[in-house]
Amino acid sequence: xxxxxxxxxxxxxxxxxxxxxxxxxxxxxxxxxxxxxxxxxxxxxxxxxxxxxxxxxxxxxxxxxxxxxxxxxxxxxxxxxxxxxxxxxxxxxxxxxxxxxxxxxxxxxxxxxxxxxxxxxxx
Amino acid sequence: xxxxxxxxxxxxxxxxxxxxxxxxxxxxxxxxxxxxxxxxxxxxxxxxxxxxxxxxxxxxxxxxxxxxxxxxxxxxxxxxxxxxxxxxxxxxxxxxxxxxxxxxxxxxxxxxxxxxxxxxxxxxxxxxxxxxxxxxxxxxxxxxxxxxxxxxxxxxxxxxxxxxxxxxxxxxxxxxxxxxxxxxxxxxxxxxxxxxxxxxxxxxxxxxxxxxxxxxxxxxxxxxxxxxxxxxxxxxxxxxxxxxxxxxxxxxxxxxxxxxxxxxxxxxxxxxxxxxxxxxxxxxxxxxxxxxxxxxxxxxxxxxxxxxxxxxxxxxxxxxxxxxxxxxxxxxxxxxxxxxxxxxxxxxxxxxxxxxxxxxxxxxxxxxxxxxxxxxxxxxxxxxxxxxxxxxxxxxxxxxxxxxxxxxxxxxxxxxxxxxxxxxxxxxxxxxxxxxxxxxxxxxxxxxxxxxxxxxxxxxxxxxxxxxxxxxxxxxxxxxxxxxxxxxxxxxxxxxxxxxxxxxxxxxxxxxxxxxxxxxxxxxxxxxxxxxxxxxxxxxxxxxxxxxxxxxxxxxxxxxxxxxxxxxxxxxxxxxxxxxxxxxxxxxxxxxxxxxxxxxxxxxxxxxxxxxxxxxxxxxxxxxxxxxxxxxxxxxxxxxxxxxxxxxxxxxxxxxxxxxxxxxxxxxxxxxxxxxxxxxxxxxxxxxxxxxxxxxxxxxxxxxxxxxxxxxxxxxxxxxxxxxxxxxxxxxxxxxxxxxxxxxxxxxxxxxxxxxxxxxxxxxxxxxxxxxxxxxxxxxxxxxxxxxxxxxxxxxxxxxxxxxxxxxxxxxxxxxxxxxxxxxxxxxxxxxx
Numbered sequence: 035x036x037x038x039x040x041x042x043x044x045x046x047x048x049x050x051x052x053x054x055x056x057x058x059x060x061x062x063x064x065x066x067x068x069x070x071x072x073x074x075x076x077x078x079x080x081x082x083x084x085x086x087x088x089x090x091x092x093x094x095x096x097x098x099x100x101x102x103x104x105x106x107x108x109x110x111x112x113x114x115x116x117x118x119x120x121x122x123x124x125x126x127x128x129x130x131x132x133x134x135x136x137x138x139x140x141x142x143x144x145x146x147x148x149x150x151x152x153x154x155x156x157x
Numbered sequence: 158x159x160x161x162x163x164x165x166x167x168x169x170x171x172x173x174x175x176x177x178x179x180x181x182x183x184x185x186x187x188x189x190x191x192x193x194x195x196x197x198x199x200x201x202x203x204x205x206x207x208x209x210x211x212x213x214x215x216x217x218x219x220x221x222x223x224x225x226x227x228x229x230x231x232x233x234x235x236x237x238x239x240x241x242x243x244x245x246x247x248x249x250x251x252x253x254x255x256x257x258x259x260x261x262x263x264x265x266x267x268x269x270x271x272x273x274x275x276x277x278x279x280x281x282x283x284x285x286x287x288x289x290x291x292x293x294x295x296x297x298x299x300x301x302x303x304x305x306x307x308x309x310x311x312x313x314x315x316x317x318x319x320x321x322x323x324x325x326x327x328x329x330x331x332x333x334x335x336x337x338x339x340x341x342x343x344x345x346x347x348x349x350x351x352x353x354x355x356x357x358x359x360x361x362x363x364x365x366x367x368x369x370x371x372x373x374x375x376x377x378x379x380x381x382x383x384x385x386x387x388x389x390x391x392x393x394x395x396x397x398x399x400x401x402x403x404x405x406x407x408x409x410x411x412x413x414x415x416x417x418x419x420x421x422x423x424x425x426x427x428x429x430x431x432x433x434x435x436x437x438x439x440x441x442x443x444x445x446x447x448x449x450x451x452x453x454x455x456x457x458x459x460x461x462x463x464x465x466x467x468x469x470x471x472x473x474x475x476x477x478x479x480x481x482x483x484x485x486x487x488x489x490x491x492x493x494x495x496x497x498x499x500x501x502x503x504x505x506x507x508x509x510x511x512x513x514x515x516x517x518x519x520x521x522x523x524x525x526x527x528x529x530x531x532x533x534x535x536x537x538x539x540x541x542x543x544x545x546x547x548x549x550x551x552x553x554x555x556x557x558x559x560x561x562x563x564x565x566x567x568x569x570x571x572x573x574x575x576x577x578x579x580x581x582x583x584x585x586x587x588x589x590x591x592x593x594x595x596x597x598x599x600x601x602x603x604x605x606x607x608x609x610x611x612x613x614x615x616x617x618x619x620x621x622x623x624x625x626x627x628x629x630x631x632x633x634x635x636x637x638x639x640x641x642x643x644x645x646x647x648x649x650x651x652x653x654x655x656x657x658x659x660x661x662x663x664x665x666x667x668x669x670x671x672x673x674x675x676x677x678x679x680x681x682x683x684x685x686x687x688x689x690x691x692x693x694x695x696x697x698x699x700x701x702x703x704x705x706x707x708x709x710x711x712x713x714x715x716x717x718x719x720x721x722x723x724x725x726x727x728x729x730x731x732x733x734x735x736x737x738x739x740x741x742x743x744x745x746x747x748x749x750x751x752x753x754x755x756x757x758x759x760x761x762x763x764x765x766x767x768x769x770x771x772x773x774x775x776x777x778x779x780x781x782x783x784x785x786x787x788x789x790x791x792x793x794x795x796x797x798x799x800x801x802x803x804x805x806x807x808x809x810x811x812x813x814x815x816x817x818x819x820x821x822x823x824x825x826x827x828x829x830x831x832x833x834x835x836x837x838x839x840x841x842x843x844x845x846x847x848x849x850x851x852x853x854x855x856x857x858x859x860x861x862x863x864x865x866x867x868x869x870x871x872x873x874x875x876x877x878x879x880x881x882x883x884x885x886x887x888x889x890x891x892x893x894x895x896x897x898x899x900x901x902x903x904x905x906x907x908x909x910x911x912x913x914x915x916x917x918x919x920x921x922x923x924x925x926x927x928x929x930x931x932x933x934x935x936x937x938x939x940x941x942x943x944x945x946x947x948x949x950x951x952x953x954x955x956x957x958x959x960x961x962x963x964x965x966x967x968x969x970x971x972x973x974x975x976x977x978x979x980x981x982x983x984x985x986x987x988x989x990x
Contacts, residue, residue: 052458059462063480070474071842116356116447119691121730127356134451142487149479156474
């Protein structure tokens with residue numbers, strides 16, 4: 035059988051964007067928890083909020099890159115439907131799924147960043 | 158078909174039947190074929206469901222009237238704890254595993270999944286553990302701390318063995334879940350039929366893949382939590398005792414890191430059933446396949462960011478609540494996407510008014526209500542008001558019964574013909590549905606109001622006049638109507654159908670491969686020949702598929718060697734890679750389950766010697782199982798699998814299914830370890846002096862351990878290479894030295910904390926746990942090193958046939974990483990601090 039193009043990478047790319055969301059979530063939560071438990075002077079969230087803002091910017095940029103990758107996968111082939119039984123169909127399907135997951139992850143990152151935008155205290 | 162072709166076909170079928178013959182008489186129970194084991198598994202899970210349902214009725218009788226004394230407070234606690242625990246651990250998750258191992262081989266047009274004995278082992282573990290946990294209530298010894306077993310209630314204020322039975326019995330069952338996850342993930346990735354690329358996979362397989370992965374990351378934290386909890390109960394190590402530095406909140410974290418994803422582990426497979434039924438019942442392909450994949454994967458991830466919404470009232474900082482509240486709201490997006498895809502498919506098609514469709518409609522209606530109250534309780538200020546009231550009871554039952562039970566009943570009605578070739582009664586099905594739908598809403602809708610009026614959950618009675626009386630009575634009436642519906646349905650399933658004629662083949666005119674099943678279903682071979690797939694709905698869109706499958710015109714139509722076989726294909730594009738030999742019936746799985754079960758059960762009663770003997774027996778049984786049944790050297794390297802294709806009979810490393818099983822198992826194992834490390838740093842955040850000044854252990858012994866284990870790991874990797882190069886002596890010497898180093902390393906890990914008393918404070922306790930965990934992994938690595946040495950001496954491991962050493966090397970990556978992180982945390986972190 036003929037080997038398909040780029041056999042190895044796509045399934046991992048499928049979970050790239052939600053993994054970035056997971057890391058953003060974990061880092062934000064741990065930063066806030068450690069800040070409030072160990073570092074906060076008074077009850078101000080100060081530095082933790084800055085850190086969450088930076089994580090969010092980085093996460094959105096990385097998710098944007100993943101989305102771009104998915105978009106290219108989806109569009110670079112001729113416009114087959116996603117369910118054709120060829121490696122092109124598979125590739126277009128995966129590209130689209132990667133793009134959709136990037137969209138969901140971006141929304142979830144923004145949701146995750148909002149508490150740090152509004153809450154200023156450890157209480 | 159010519160007479161000669163007909164004769165060939167008959168001979169092939171004869172040989173296939175011989176290979177796949179189900180044993181008869183007592184030996185029937187030694188069968189390991191997933192289709193058979195899946196049936197037992199479903200029957201067992203459904204029995205536990207009925208048992209837990211009876212417990213629910215007892216609860217409702219007790220609560221029907223104020224100041225009722227039908228159950229004592231203590232008995233009531235046992236009943237509601239067991240009701241929740243059994244429904245969650247013995248029904249909701251296992252029924253999905255059971256159905257998946259039953260149906261996936263057929264849905265994937267495969268003879269079987271890759272590890273049938275592992276599934277059988279998981280099933281027997283499930284039965285033994287389940288009977289042990291359920292049986293406790295007949296001895297007045299059932300757990301009574303609620304299904305989440307919060308300490309200190311369960312560590313300091315409840316006598317008896319109940320909590321131990323819960324912790325050990327259910328830990329044992331979690332082993333079965335992880336076994337099923339391994340089987341299902343590898344099965345979906347590697348045992349699809351040729352041509353079934355990842356974009357053509359049935360949606361059920363997508364969901365099961367996601368859920369399998371979720372099990373690997375969700376169940377291990379609970380296993381780690383159970384370990385800490387049991388050490389506190391049995392040996393007085395104070396993980397959750399604040400007077401000695403412990404913190405009960407850690408249990409809540411570990412429990413809910415498991416507990417919330419578990420809700421989705423239950424929900425997603427049921428949605429998957431809907432995703433399989435809706436296209437058939439609407440007679441049109443699913444709308445938004447990619448969007449549903451998005452929803453499945455997205456929900457799988459987001460569900461791990463919700464756990465603290467069960468802990469909104471524990472006093473965590475507001476910002477932490479905010480993060481989890483945000484994720485809890487975000488998860489509504491993918492959940493909604495799936496529902497809209499189903500509705501769109503129903504609108505696009507012509508819906509058949511059938512019993513499965515009734516249950517699907519009921520499920521969507523109930524689940525949407527439960528989902529909406531879910532968004533309400535995801536908002537922290539609302540949750541502060543509703544927490545621990547009957548509002549939450551109403552919400553979770555709407556989610557679970559709408560999201561899980563109704564789809565499962567729809568699935569039973571829909572897939573029932575696969576089992577015996579006969580249909581369920583549409584009349585009884587409709588009666589059952591309406592009784593269940595009406596009964597459910599009558600029972601649970603009023604609970605929203607009971608909760609908003611302030612009735613707390615888990616109280617065994619209430620005084621009259623608080624506004625709860627009428628609502629509770631209505632709920633009880635509804636519960637009995639619901640139970641009547643379940644009974645009608647159960648009767649329809651089990652009633653004798655000897656005189657009823659067989660239904661047609663593919664009675665719903667479905668498009669997916671499981672409906673290739675022949676009627677009567679008396680062929681245990683799974684599929685006559687493994688087809689080439691070119692569509693998401695091959696039975697609709699590949700015209701001659703059924704005829705060609707039946708005529709044996711596709712892959713492996715024969716079993717010349719009378720051995721059970723299936724095809725292994727590549728992950729993305731399902732290109733054939735290997736003809737995999739599958740093991741046949743054995744009692745070893747039962748023996749292994751009984752002996753490993755003995756470790757947990759005897760430990761409950763503190764019968765340490767019996768537990769130790771049982772553990773050794775378990776190890777010996779598993780070694781015999783591996784020695785006689787895995788990585789067998791085939792009689793020839795290649796085999797003609799039909800359609801002018803020859804495939805190897807043996808692959809090792811990442812091309813083999815065993816390597817993936819090891820990788821997946823160790824991912825789960827690493828998650829449990831990460832949970833213990835999380836525990837260490839959790840204590841650091843809650844204490845000003847953690848680790849306490851000068852508490853030890855010193856650097857010397859941990860450093861010795863690290864060096865020895867690193868050496869053992871490198872030598873194991875060397876042995877893998879030298880084996881491939883045919884350098885037997887180098888292989889033997891390397892592994893011999895590796896064994897010595899690993900034993901020394903494990904010993905050093907255990908000597909390091911020797912001066913610390915784990916009962917004095919949580920710091921020595923968590924250090925001991927980490928060290929023991931790492932040492933046990935290194936010890937298991939030593940057993941594996943000895944095993945591959947013996948295999949090579951016995952000629953069962955060669956330069957060409959090297960599955961064993963490659964899997965052991967993979968294990969050692971994880972074992973070495975575990976030991977390395979342990980040393981870095983235990984000896985390194987105090988230096989940083």
